[in-house]
């Protein structure tokens with residue numbers, strides 16, 4: 028067993044070495060296909076030769092190009108083989124067992140018995156063996172047998188036949204060794220005749236087992252085994268003649284090294300040959316198995332490697348998935364936590380909002396309370412006598428705030444001529460931060476405070492400036508110095524607090540704008556030189572600031588006004604040396620100041636009648652002195668000794684004033700609903716008033732403010748509702764006409780203060796109510812148009828009327 032193992036390994040190593048040398052070239056060949064092609068070609072060659080040799084009839088069972096199965100079946104009876112051999116060498120097979128009646132051809136459908144097959148084939152094999160040709164096994168003709176060995180045998184026979192046909196000169200050589208044609212029992216295939224070459228290659232590549240028949244023919248112990256022999260032939264077949272010695276040397280070296288070769292003995296008899304052959308067969312099998320195993324191992328290793336790679340990838344992916352899952356869970360937990368936190372915070376914010384809302388409402392309550400208390404303090408203080416000092420303004424500041432809160436305020440300067448009233452109120456001629464007057468400071472504070480309240484209130488501020496000169500009211504805010512409407516009337520207790528409605532009321536948005544107006548007013552003010560003051564004020568001036576504030580949340584309207592009054596100074600005519608106009612002015616000044624004293628006295632004494640109407644000054648200041656305003660008086664006295672009399676008089680006046688107890692100041696507040704109701708009441712009152720004694724007239728109320736044309740005022744809306752919506756309101760029920768007959772009447776241009784109530788003389792016509800724009804919007808006027816004109820227009824189909832009222836025509840209406 029040990030020697031067999033060693034032998035196997037040696038042969039295998041030789042094979043491997045040879046294969047390594049030539050493996051590259053061989054591996055490139057398509058072994059399987061070549062094997063099949065070559066086997067088929069050789070089989071066809073054999074079939075054709077046999078058919079040709081025994082004749083088509085004799086070889087009818089053998090097709091010209093048989094498949095392996097057909098080939099085997101065709102030759103199975105041994106008849107064709109024996110006949111062919113006998114044709115080449117007559118009586119080589121002395122006895123051929125054939126079917127009855129035909130020694131050559133087998134009868135159709137009557138197969139020979141197995142014994143007959145065996146007889147023929149055995150005889151054939153014995154004969155060819157005697158000739159020295161390669162043989163095959165009887166079993167090769169059976170199913171699963173090796174047809175290649177049969178092919179080899181027949182081809183050798185063919186070669187032998189050809190040699191004989193050529194005369195059989197010399198000795199027939201098969202396999203390269205000179206051999207007697209018949210007597211030789213074996214032959215060597217050293218030469219490369221076509222047959223042996225083909226045979227060797229086919230044996231090497233196609234069927235190593237075919238070497239067993241060659242093995243039987245090996246005669247020298249020095250030669251390699253048949254398989255190696257085939258390999259050597261295969262190698263040498265591709266070499267050039269000059270390369271052959273080198274290859275041979277290499278093989279020899281292999282032989283020397285390989286113990287298997289050196290130890291291998293040629294068997295003496297057939298059985299030992301078969302035994303050796305089997306050994307070699309085992310070796311070949313082992314080699315093949317080893318190769319297969321080796322290849323399988325390699326393949327398995329590659330697969331294993333690939334599998335490992337895939338496992339590692341899958342493992343990594345699974346780890347990644349785990350990580351991702353963990354991240355997802357973390358993120359989910361984070362989200363839930365955030366959500367919870369968010370809800371908590373929302374809850375907290377909600378609570379804060381709630382408390383803030385409470386605080387805000389509380390703040391408003393406290394603010395209202397604060398305002399109330401502050402006003403109570405102001406009311407309690409009443410009139411305070413103050414020394415003129417630079418600190419004066421600090422006490423005026425709270426009053427400024429009151430104006431924005433909807434109260435009326437009056438600040439006025441009293442004192443003899445030349446005592447510094449104008450200086451206190453208006454400041455020095457060249458104004459700086461130190462010598463600014465009360466007026467400037469008050470307005471500056473007013474605008475600052477209004478700006479601070481911008482988020483809660485919007486304020487409209489307008490200014491009037493008038494003077495009372497020689498008991499006549501004049502407008503100081505005129506550019507050309509002309510007071511066309513002079514003298515103006517004073518109206519007390521108007522709804523909007525404008526006591527001199529005809530005087531210019533100019534909107535302002537900044538302190539600078541007010542200063543500009545004040546400068547205009549100062550330029551227009553009547554001044555004159557007296558012995559006591561080279562620029563003595565010869566009139567009482569009054570700067571009135573009208574403030575209308577709207578609460579942005581409630582819509583409530585607050586109206587306040589501030590009168591800043593610079594009185595003309597009382598003067599002793601003998602001292603001021605006034606004559607002529609100055610004297611007349613002085614008399615009016617003194618008279619009005621005396622009237623002011625009387626009013627103060629009456630107020631101080633709580634008289635039922637207060638003589639406000641005794642002078643324009645008291646009439647103008649009626650609302651401020653009468654108890655519905657907060658009033659502050661600056662009292663000026665002269666430090667000069669010769670003015671002691673006036674000083675005492677002034678102080679007495681001040682003392683009297685200080686005793687006056689004003690009532691609580693009234694807040695001019697109007698809610699949105701209240702305002703609308705008032706407007707309705709006002710409109711209705713006006714409508715009722717116009718019904719009296721105007722049976723031939725018809726009236727209409729016209730909204731003059733362009734926006735109001737689109738959105739009717741509550742009053743007109745009310746009237747339209749009452750009268751069917753499409754009717755203009757007519758005060759006389761008998762003459763009420765639908766709108767279609769009268770048409771809309773549009774007033775295209777109405778200037779503030781430009782239209783006054785007027786009546787066209789002799790006309791019984793259409794009453795047109797013109798409502799002025801601006802703060803005095805509640806003031807309404809009626810214009811009557813001649814009825815005949817209206818009727819004529821209606822006849823002409825006039826439906827929309829446009830009435831233009833020019834300011835210049837005011838006095839002519």
Ligand SMILES: Nc1ncnc2c1ncn2[C@@H]1O[C@H](COP(=O)(O)OP(=O)(O)OP(=O)(O)O)[C@@H](O)[C@H]1O
Pocket residue numbers: 442443444445446447448449450451455560562563564565594595596597663
């Ligand atoms: N506190 C003061 N500091 C500096 N100058 C002053 C002061 N008060 C008044 N004067 C100056 O005294 C003069 C008279 O002052 P002012 O014209 O203000 O008096 P008045 O009381 O208004 O007089 P009248 O009643 O005649 O108009 C002016 O030249 C004014 O500049």
